[in-house]
Amino acid sequence: MKFIIVVLLTALLGYAAPLYFTWWSFAVTSFIIALLIHQKALAAFLATFLGLFLLWGVMALIIDNANDHLLSQKIATLLPLGGSSILLIFVTAFTGGLVSGFAGLTGSLARKPVE
């Protein structure tokens, strides 16, 4: 339950913070969430990773579908990811997840261990 709450909260605040601050401001919110809602290190990492992974992945997926994959194919050729939209969406989601996960891990480890 706690795990799911952290995932949802990470996604929610990870969406809200960059509306007002820089793109990586979700790292701060993920850190605070992991600090306040305490889980074991691995669980904290996975939950905050997953929260952002899902947020960025789903957002990219929705945008990409509405765009008929027009831009993602071009960017995936440029980067280069073989022109694959899905791979680009995965890379996007993974990048966001990784930053969030390590921020969350830091938050979790900053507190006393769970009994």
Add this chain to the structure above:
Amino acid sequence: MRIIGCVIAAIIAIVLIYFLDNQQTLSGSKTPRFGFFLSPQKGFWQNAEPANETFNDNLNFPQLKGATEVFFDERLVPHVYAENENDAWFVQGYLHAKFRLWQMEFQVYAAGGRLSEIMGDSANGTNFLKIDKFFRRLGIVYGAEKALHAMENDPEMKAACDAYTAGVNEYIKTLKENDYPLEYKLLNYKPEPWTNLKTALLTKYMAYDLAGYEEDFERTNVKSFLTKAQYEALFPYVQDSMQPIITNPLPKINSLKFSIPPATTDSLYFNFKTAVAPLNPAIKPDKNNGSNNWAVAGSKTKSGRPILCNDPHLGLNLPSLWYEMQISTPAFNTYGVSLAGAPNILIGFNENIAWGLTNAERDVKDYYEVKFRDSTMQEYWFNDGWRKAELRNEIIKVRNKPSDTEHIAITVWGPVMYDPHYPDKLHTDKYYAVHWQAHEESDDLACILKLVRAKNYDDYIDAISTFSCPGQNFVFADKAGDIAIRQAGKFPALWYRQGDFVMPGFDSTYAWQHYIPDSLEIPMYNPERGFVSSANQSPYDVKTYPYYTPGNFSLYRGWLINRYLSSMQNITTDDMEKLQNNNYNLLAEKAVPLLLSQIVYARLDNKEKQYLSTVASWNLINDAASEGATVFDLWKDSCISRIYGDELHQASLPVPPVEPGTLVKAILKDSVALFADDINTPQKETLKDDVTAAFKSIIPVLEKAKDDNVLAWGKFKDGGITHLLKISAFSRPHLNAGGGKDIINAFKKDHGPSWRMVVELTDDINAYGVYPGGQSGNPGSRYYDNFVDTWAAGKYYRIKLYSKNDIAGKRDNLGRMIFEK
């Protein structure tokens, strides 16, 4: 233990963020900031426009005087209905910025010599600092400042530019980081405010592109090893078969002022076959910049009304140079294509007239060798005395590096473009000043703003008479049935061959002495033959025209257009579209029989004979599928380099190109004997030897093309439309299409008909147009390149001056924007 883990996790997180928040260097170029770039809330995903996007908005700006409605039709062409002109230009600025902001800013960064600011000194093998220095030293900014002065002294022009600039800037102000066009995110910089100076810079960029071509150094170079006779044969003033644009008899002017060549020309200027050290200008406008335009009178059309056609040939890029729109105000109602960066409809029509442009191609840029007292460039020798030079410092900011300052001396001739600090490897401590018409104060946009409201022939003549640079052929037709063409621009009255070579700069008698009087820019108005046309050929019959009018003139397109138009009757807009897309090769018609007559058949092997029959049986049409066109194109180039190359490359320095028409004429008149012998071999070569050897030498290229399955002309030429940053994922390469140099359909590799327009001046104007691009500059929009295939197939869209009611009632519009006070 736990604390160590925490610290390690924190360090990883921070390093990760730092890495993703900064540009990285990858094989010599900078990446975007990956974290920002990938963020679906900030980065490129935000530029992925929904395919079903609509363009509706309700906006308020204090600068506006009334209400303006904008309807976007199904191709995203805006139809603007403004209550006054200033609001119209404001809205045009806003729309240009909304759809083309990155491009319009990038273009003036290029013109103003500021690319290093955003690109760094070099990236992907392009030396941006070198390009910047070139434009600064050419005096583009210097010329733009003068143009700005003229613009701002013209109250009407100043009002239009101010409104336009305000429109651009209001749009920029609405942008948050996530709204920036994609290229800003890729290159990691921000848009800066627009200014009227930037509009002036754009006009100077066009002047560079269209009136910046000359071969002065190359010609000075060949002068050192060719005789006068060889020079005249290779680089004739104009080709003999040239059909001038204006065929009217000259008006009688009694007191014509001529330019007298200085007495010293024999020793100082026409010094053939003596050594002169030339420089190597690295950057040049495309020699092929050109265009077709023509108008046919009602006597030759099916409807009985004139039809006007225009296709300007320019570099083909994405986003396109052109932005299509209709602008309607109480003073005018006009439709056409505009350049993003200035208030204008450059080529188009209104309710009464249509107009189009081709480039005059006249040489208005000359170099003078200046002798300075010392390397500080403070004083130079001029007419038996030392004269003070003005010094201008141009500071070029370079991204991530210290700035570079170019010290440019300004002489009576103009800026000193080349000096020992801006040399190439061959420099000889000499100083060369550039004298260029584009440096003079001029208010050329005013002409365009007059044209959009012109109602008849007199208005048209009045509008174009003040035009200065780049010189253009303005074609005209109106509903009253008039057709006309006239060259417009300020051109120096030169003595024969003046400015072909670098001139001595210490002697004022080598100056341009005065301008050709306006009365000698003769209009051709409703000629008996029933049509007017231009395709960058010489404007007047040089045998009777009293002034030397040198330029980079084209021979074959104009000749062929006239041949077709003379024979056509009952012309429809369909016929005109077909003519704009015509791929007949008139050069080949002249050259193929001549070359075939010179080949020594016995020396060819079977494979070579096969290729020879390909070109011998070719229908002379450069269609995409034609293999004969490929063989001819290679053979012709090979002949020119074999016959003339040995003489021209006696120095390893740059030389001017020899035109194919010169070869044709030379073979016809047998004067090629001057050059046929290869001076590098002991035996005496004849023309037959050269033509046969030239043919044999292209066989490996043809064989390779055949193996790669690219022997057909469309694939061999491999034309395409390239993104301004040369990013292939944003480009449309490999368009398999016909056309080429010297063909009416002048689609070459990355250059060609940038806007095709056909306008029939019926009561309800019947017009068609297409350009190879799309209305949106955003690679993430479906409107980015949606016209390209239509254009490549030679098809057109119907273009229409809508009334506000009619467009409001259209069901397939993409949106409506309202601008109010």
